[in-house]
Amino acid sequence: LAVLMSGLISLHPTFPSLATWEARRGRTDAGSRSDMTDVLEAKLTKRGRFRGDRKWTISQSGTCGRGVFATCDIASGELVFADLPILHGPKQSCDLVACTSCSDITRPLRKCSRNCHLPFCSERCENDExxxxxxxxLRSLNLTEEEWSPHIFRALTLIRSLLMTDDDREVVKHLHANRGKQVDIQVSSLLSLLGNKLTETDVSWVRHCSGVLDGxxxxIELEDSANSLKGLFPLSALMNHNCVPNTRHFYTDRADGYRMVVVASRxxxxxxxxxTSYCPLLWGTSLxxxxxLHTKHFQCECERCQDASEFGTNLQAVKCSCEKIMLPEDPTNFNSEWKCEDCGGLRSAKHNIMVQKSLQNPNELDKFLPEGNYIRIQMKIDEVFKKxxxxHLEDITEEELRxxxxxxxxxxxxxVQLKLGNTRFKGRLCERLSKVYREMNRKGVHMDSQVEHDAVTGARVYNLPK
Ligand SMILES: [Zn+2]
Ligand SMILES: [Zn+2]
Ligand SMILES: [Zn+2]
Ligand SMILES: [Zn+2]
Structure with a gap:
């Protein structure tokens, strides 16, 4: 809850004007878009980084620039494409320092014995090709650090951008780069490390790459580790966002090059x-x-965002003083008034945010948020996964299992109601549910008709994704 609340607070909107975010998105880029699309598609295909038959093409989408489109029917669960990162490395904002090669965070780190100032867990990792x-x-730069440096480690992804092949550079050149404060911060922290060693061309290239990475x-979530990496996947980068995406994805391991595997979720x-989706799918529309808007610099106008009730789920509804629910009159306007469906009472968006920020404990939530509100749903999800x-679930009582x-x-x-298809989250939740059912069976718990009914419904939606 604390995380969710602090998320809400840190995201408290101080909205830039339309012109500002259009500029941040770099909508003013010169050059013919369709030519760029052809070049990019040819490059991506030539690189042969994609596994399986090709089922996609790059094309102009009506509202959001370029997009990736299906060139054939793709069944739910079928591979759409698997994309290799063109650039990957530590997240610049990351507090964790890991082994440069294997990303392990559990073993003690020491500097590279050839003295490039990057940390490693073992000789084997240090000698990795x-x-x-x-x-x-890095050695050619004659840096003056004594030990391994967390700063160089955090800047490694951008340093690697300077070492890309010409062919890879050609692809990245054609990708959209964000502008703004975040990019400035990342570039200036690299400059403070290597500033006088970089040419002007280097600096503008790093700025472009930083903008591409930002957008x-x-x-890349690493299996069995709290650590994760940042990866630039040239084809995935062209997938647009939708709050009801039709794909899910996962990453293969280091031996396979951290491939991003994109699978149809319906x-x-x-x-x-x-x-794809750039944000958690069970958040309410305004969040x-x-x-x-803050991280990707655009305003989503998808079908779900335009429907105040989010397909009848009322996911972001709040309670009116009359106990019925309130929803924004215009969900795609951050300043829209919220209206009670029953008594017609009105409340400003600002007031809603203030009340949400003031909520300190779960009991207060019940007063302000109906049971189906996404914050209360998130708390339920946390509970289910924790329990x-x-x-083994022997310690859990029958009542609680139910x-x-x-x-x-x-x-x-x-x-299902949000039309999200077979997401990875759904797969994980189904796994937990089947664990609960197994334990109920083992305990010989009498399944009341409600549980049986739920089990049948569950089985229907139980199309467990990998
Ligand atoms: Zn290692
Ligand atoms: Zn080294
Ligand atoms: Zn949307
Ligand atoms: Zn009311």
């Missing part, structure tokens, strides 16, 4: 645009749109 190029480059990088007919984390299964079913129904 992937480290050669950057090691030579389109994905977070049936995608030929010609349809292939979408999603605020997050997207079912252990291998409650957990009801909560799981409720969340699964919500996922």
């Amino acid at each position: 992937s480290h050669n190029k950057e090691c030579c480059y 389109t990088a994905f977070e 049936f995608i007919p030929r010609g349809e645009q292939i979408f 999603r749109r605020t997050f997207l 079912t984390k252990r291998m 409650n957990i299964s009801h909560d799981c079913i409720m969340i699964l129904k919500l996922i």
Whole structure:
């Protein structure tokens, strides 16, 4: 809850004018877009980085510039494409310092014995082929650090951008670069490390790459580790956002090059645009749109964002003083008034945010938020995952098992109602639910008709994704 609340607070909108965010998105880029699309598509195809038959093309989408489109029908669960990162490395904002090669954070770190000032966990990692190029480059700069340097480690992704092949540079040149404060900060922290060693061309290249990373990088989640990396995937970077995406994705391991595997989360007919989501799917509309505006500099206008009730889920509804629910009159306007569906009472968006910020404990939430509000849903989700984390669930009472299964079913129904298809989250939730059912079976818990009904409904939506 604290995280969610601090998220709300830090995102409290001080909205830039339309002109400002258009400029940040770099909408003023010169050059013919369709030519760029052809060049980019040819380059991406030539690089042969994509596994399987090609099922996509790059094309202009009506509202959001370029997009990736399906060239054939793609079944739910089918591979859409698998994209190799053109650039990857530590997140610049990351507090964790990990081994440069294997990203391990549990073993003690020492500096590279050739003295490039990057940290490693072992001799083997230090001698990894992937480290050669950057090691030579960093040594050639004659930096004065004594030990390994967390600053150089954090700047490594941008340093690697300077070492890209010409062919890769050609691809990245054609990708959209964000501008703004975040990019300035990243570039200036690199300049403070290597400033006098870089040419003007280097600096403008790093600025472009930093802008591309800011706008389109994905977070590579590492299995069995709290650590994650930043990756620039040239084809994935062209996928537009939708709050009801039609794909899910996961990453392969280091040995496979951290490939991003994009899979259809529902049936995608030929010609349809292939979408991903840049934000959590169970957030309410105003939080999603605020997050997207601040981090990706655009205002989402998708079908879900335009429907105040989010397909009848009332996910972001708040309670009116008459106990019925209030929703924004115009969900795509941050300053819209919120209206009670029953008594017609009105409340300003600002007032709503103030009240949400003032909520300190879960009991207060009930007063202000109806049961289906996304903040209360998120608390339920946290509970379910916390309670079912252990291998065995013997300690959980029958009553509690029943409650957990009801909560799981409720969340699964919500996922269906939001038309989210077979997301990874749904897969994880189904795993937990089946664990609960197994334990109920083992205990010989009498399934009341409600639980049985839920089990049947659950089975129907139980199309477990990988
Ligand atoms: Zn290592
Ligand atoms: Zn080295
Ligand atoms: Zn949207
Ligand atoms: Zn009311």
